[in-house]
Amino acid sequence: MEIEELTRAELARKLGLSRARVTQMLNLLGLPEMLISEIEGMGDYWSRQLVTERQLRGLSIV
DSSP states (O other): TTTTTTEEEEEEEHOOHHHHHHHHHHHHHHHHHHHHHHHHHOOOSSSSSSOOOHHHHHOOOO
């Protein structure tokens, strides 16, 4: 976004996503390292998705 000077709406159009979805994904970058490590530890395999958005909604971010 920064390199191409895109807004979230422009990035969403470019990727074929909603602006809300882009915002959700970018918000993940602001999570504390400890929480990111916990999420990564849950695993995510190509053959079967183990970590879903629904599962992540229950995690408390303090």
